[in-house]
Amino acid sequence: MTMTMTMTIAGACPGFRARLLLGGALLAGSALAGPAVAQDMPAPQKDAAPGLTKVASFEHQVTGVTVSKDGRIFVNFPRWTEDTAVSVAELKDGTLTPFPDAEWNGWRNAKKDQVDARNHWVCVQSVVADPKGNLWVLDPAAPAMAAVVKDGPKLVEIDLKTNKPARTIAFDETVAPQVSYLNDVRFSPDGKTAYLTDSGASGALVVVDLDSGKARRLLDGDPTTMPDKSVTVSYDGKPLRRPDGRGVEFAADGLALSPDGKTLYWQAIKGKTLYSLPTDALTGWLTSAVVPSALTDKSLSGKVETVGENGPADGLIISRHDGRMYVTAPEENAVKVRDLTAKGGTPTVLVQDPRLRWPDTFAEAPDGTILFTTSHIQDSAFYKPDAPAALPTELWSIKPGAAEATGSTTAPK
Template sequence: MSKDQASAWTIEQVATFDHQVTGVSVSEDNRIFVNFPRWTEDSAVSVAEVGKDGALRPYPDEQWNAWRNARKDELEPGEHWVCVQSIVADGRGSLWVLDPAAPAQAHLVSGGAKLVQIDLAGDKVKRSIAFDEEAAPQGSYLNDVRFSKDGKHAFITDSGVVGAILVVDLEAGKTVRLLDGHPTTQMKKGLTVKADGEELRRPDGRGVEFSADGIELSSDGRWLYWQAIKGDTLYRIDTGFLTGKGMQGGDVGDQVEEFGKNGVSDGLLIPRGTNKMLLSAVEDDAVKVRDLDQGPSGRPEVLVQDQRLRWPDTFTQGPDGTVYVTTSHIQDSAFFKPDAPPALPTQLWKLTGGRF
């Protein structure tokens, strides 16, 4: 990408929210969905559809959004959003909701961890795949999900205390937990995440502590990529090993490849029909792009840098090719700033003006 192409990119605000947003996804018919995890507030809406006027509609309905931390003993966690971290429209008529069920990224609510499929035509839950303690033990925090090209498997990162990759056979409802504790899914020792040029730490001295987080599939579906937020290295594995040997209970650790350095990053996206990776450069208030054809030696370049990109978090691509990104303002949250407002304003942006 030339410097002129990179400099042409800008961001345009699509919506603003009164709560901390993380995930965003756009369906094949151009409907926009977002989610709000229960991190530092007990948000009233967990999953919502964004109207053309920016208004939020609880999705799929108010009942699924009725959970409150104070009412946790009154509502069934398997039938309500407990702490939703990500959402993905699969292009096949469904929106999938990943609920790690760990408010404040702390105690996992028993029976709450799940992957839920919603039929977009009828706006109704079609099925829910619950994760038991073997798949999602205490200390886990299921973070993001991608689906195989044939729609038969889901791949999920666990960014909790012990990182891992989960593989779900969607037809059978079977889940295996792979690369559990493997060096490629863990936080990198000695690495410190910065914001505004300074180390980002909580009042008790802890820094940013997320294991395997960003995840993406290559355009042909062969390679699954991921990295830890508290890390700077991109890894990949041939999905055939995950759905084959891995689903059979085998160790696939020796099949993981190191694929160069991304720097500290959260969300990943490979735009359709390309072999380029967008990554959220959270330390630089930027979105960067990397040419995967250059292999492990490829280096990310700045696509767009803007001070309004306060922790660019999750990417999605609309049916017309437009790329969207949320800014979750993690560095501005009560985790790191105790005097931060409980309801943290965040935004949804779209990238405009350039080409990949």
């Protein structure tokens, strides 16, 4: 039996709430633990697509989700169209708890309330657990996807044994210029390198040496990291546009790393093509004395390979369990899968459901359960002026085997 509860975040500002749809087994424990993740997930709703489960409903716009190797779940809420009270939180004991504490979540948009952007979350886009079991938080520090807040762009490692920040890698304007919006991050299996996308006005990849903190911006403005002019992102059967007529223009966004760490994949949301590069071509720049061109390095661009077409997509992840790439398909309210052993081709639908309003970011639990957020970008104030500032969103899970055994598609309602 699924229990529905409304919880107020401990230590958060009043009014920030979440509806957590949690099974009794999860409520009884302090966190999801290792292989028990699947058993602890709530039972699917009766009208859900087979294999699809709603894990949580939030009253604010969520983007990122991650699961640590010991089963702890973390989510983040960017400051896009509201001054959210909590930027990073842990789903624990049926409660959203500010992480690592309330102080780190204390930055506010109003200048009179602003605190040091170097040690507070400004506008967090992604949370990702690394192979070593620690949590990394990527803060592009660009509220409303506008100008970057001075000293704000950063990648912060949090030690999950102590729940305290262990180090901060700050990004200067050579890595995070004013037009940037650092979006997603992946970590090499040895924990020495981070790879980031920039979905801002000038798309790019960023490679970071985690030992030294040295970072370089690559493929800046390259066609493979920029929006595809031939693509128009649509929703509900018509082009998705802002009140002033602008469409979706997000550059390099979705990011995935092969399990062996040798190949990096990415694509723009306003795009259809999935690209890849050998990671040794990227990490070579970290030891090079030559600074890459401000626009693009032709020798690096020449090494980029076209993998195939996904259509407009946001989140990407490659499963550690089955080796397939999972792809969000916002236009279709769907999650798809791509077989990376077959060159070219298109991904196939795994789950499609009308409630999956802009599937956004993936995470994989220790047992292979795939979690993903739905950020409802098409329903936000960017595109609908009468939309609520605090936009309801969700967290979902998929058991791939269960979804494929039954054919998980539900008809639009």
